Amino acid sequence: MKYTEIMVRYGELSTKGKNRKRFIQQLAKNIRLALVDFPKIKIIAERDRTHLLLNGEDSDLLIPELKKVFGIQSFSPVVRVEKDLEEMKKMAVSIVREQFFEGMTFKITSKRSDHDFELDTTGLNQFLGSAVFNKVEGIQAKMKKPDLDLRVEVRMDAVYFSFETIKGAGGLPVATSGRGMLMLSGGIDSPVAGYLAMKRGVELEMVHFASPPYTSAGALQKAKDLTQKLTVFGGNIQFIEVPFTEIQEEIKAKAPEAYLMTITRRMMMRLTDKIRQMRKGYVIINGESLGQVASQTLESMQAINDVTTTPVIRPVVTMDKLEIIELSQKIDTFEISIQPFEDCCTIFSPASPKTRPNLELTREYEARLDIEGLIERAIAGLKISEITPLGEVGNVRLEDEFEDLL
Numbered sequence: 001m002k003y004t005e006i007m008v009r010y011g012e013l014s015t016k017g018k019n020r021k022r023f024i025q026q027l028a029k030n031i032r033l034a035l036v037d038f039p040k041i042k043i044i045a046e047r048d049r050t051h052l053l054l055n056g057e058d059s060d061l062l063i064p065e066l067k068k069v070f071g072i073q074s075f076s077p078v079v080r081v082e083k084d085l086e087e088m089k090k091m092a093v094s095i096v097r098e099q100f101f102e103g104m105t106f107k108i109t110s111k112r113s114d115h116d117f118e119l120d121t122t123g124l125n126q127f128l129g130s131a132v133f134n135k136v137e138g139i140q141a142k143m144k145k146p147d148l149d150l151r152v153e154v155r156m157d158a159v160y161f162s163f164e165t166i167k168g169a170g171g172l173p174v175a176t177s178g179r180g181m182l183m184l185s186g187g188i189d190s191p192v193a194g195y196l197a198m199k200r201g202v203e204l205e206m207v208h209f210a211s212p213p214y215t216s217a218g219a220l221q222k223a224k225d226l227t228q229k230l231t232v233f234g235g236n237i238q239f240i241e242v243p244f245t246e247i248q249e250e251i252k253a254k255a256p257e258a259y260l261m262t263i264t265r266r267m268m269m270r271l272t273d274k275i276r277q278m279r280k281g282y283v284i285i286n287g288e289s290l291g292q293v294a295s296q297t298l299e300s301m302q303a304i305n306d307v308t309t310t311p312v313i314r315p316v317v318t319m320d321k322l323e324i325i326e327l328s329q330k331i332d333t334f335e336i337s338i339q340p341f342e343d344c345c346t347i348f349s350p351a352s353p354k355t356r357p358n359l360e361l362t363r364e365y366e367a368r369l370d371i372e373g374l375i376e377r378a379i380a381g382l383k384i385s386e387i388t389p390l391g392e393v394g395n396v397r398l399e400d401e402f403e404d405l406l
């Protein structure tokens with residue numbers, strides 16, 4: 001079937017009152033980004049629906065891309081015909097013939113916004129229904145749950161036929177909920193956490209801690225590759241590399257072995273929060289899952305979270321590892337995540353970290369460090385680059401980004 005248009009239905013954003021316009025505009029922008037390889041498409045964003053005029057583009061190729069755009073509840077490929085009863089009859093018969101199988105049932109559901117059209121909806125249902133019944137041998141009409149529900153919409157300019165409803169990604173359009181900093185390791189969990197935050201409309205920026213020479217260029221590239229995978233859900237993402245070597249060496253030298261992990265995580269949290277403030281973000285997102293490792297007990301989470309009052313969203317916190325893995329396979333990050341590169345945390349992690357760190361002791365041991373100086377130097381060494389669906393597009397100069405903050 002040569003479709004002429006795709007009709008997009010909104011999900012939750014329909015309930016957003018006066019913000020609705022902003023949501024719809026952002027969705028249109030995100031659709032444009034997702035369909036960048038289809039330049040002929042014209043997007044018409046309206047209050048209740050968005051229409052994608054295909055202008056000759058192949059719907060089979062763009063449907064998989066459209067399925068990844070958050071904020072779309074469902075969409076239907078549509079064929080346009082002139083407002084002429086003979087043309088409409090031909091189209092109805094040809095669609096049903098194309099879809100026909102032995103014993104198939106059908107109905108026609110008409111709708112019209114052009115109230116001057118020569119037939120009303122009942123008349124149209126009867127007219128097109130009997131045409132199909134007479135021309136397609138073996139077909140039966142059925143009003144409740146037919147195999148094929150042919151929807152016919154008479155608008156002011158033309159008539160539109162559709163019969164297929166494809167499920168969209170749901171959620172909210174990326175960037176309608178504000179900006180959040182994702183603490184991205186090279187593991188399985190944090191990219192999944194990022195994906196889930198994007199699904200609720202968060203615009204992500206990645207914060208990745210690297211400790212060269214203990215961590216390799218490969219580990220850094222892995223985090224960038226994971227970021228690239230997530231760009232397909234919401235466009236370009238800023239990748240912020242934080243130099244973490246000095247901090248890890250300092251903690252190792254000054255803190256007791258059992259508290260290395262807790263203090264390291266607190267420093268990561270402080271730095272992420274500082275970067276969030278500089279980048280005008282609202283939340284921190286991480287890939288912690290309750291009980292998975294020593295740093296992810298409730299006691300550890302409390303001791304780590306103690307350094308900030310910024311909301312920390314943990315989208316995978318209640319998920320089992322297998323559920324997280326399943327999702328990482330679905331979003332195509334799993335194969336990258338399992339590449340064997342060391343994360344900065346694993347390299348310095350003690351053989352038996354405290355699973356129930358004492359908060360008072362944590363603060364006491366940490367006081368041995370020059371926290372402010374360490375943070376200042378790490379912030380001065382940030383490297384920011386932009387990751388696009390095609391890869392990295394070079395480093396953004398620090399001075400350009402933070403000119404009024406430094």
Ligand SMILES: Nc1ncnc2c1ncn2[C@@H]1O[C@H](COP(=O)(O)OP(=O)(O)OP(=O)(O)O)[C@@H](O)[C@H]1O
Binds near residue numbers: 189191207208210
């Ligand atoms: N090098 C890093 N850079 C940025 N964030 C990190 C880094 N290492 C860990 N994190 C953050 O801390 C969280 C917990 O990390 P940890 O290694 O303990 O657990 P994990 O369950 O293996 O997580 P992941 O699979 O995301 O690596 C990660 O999900 C991530 O959000």
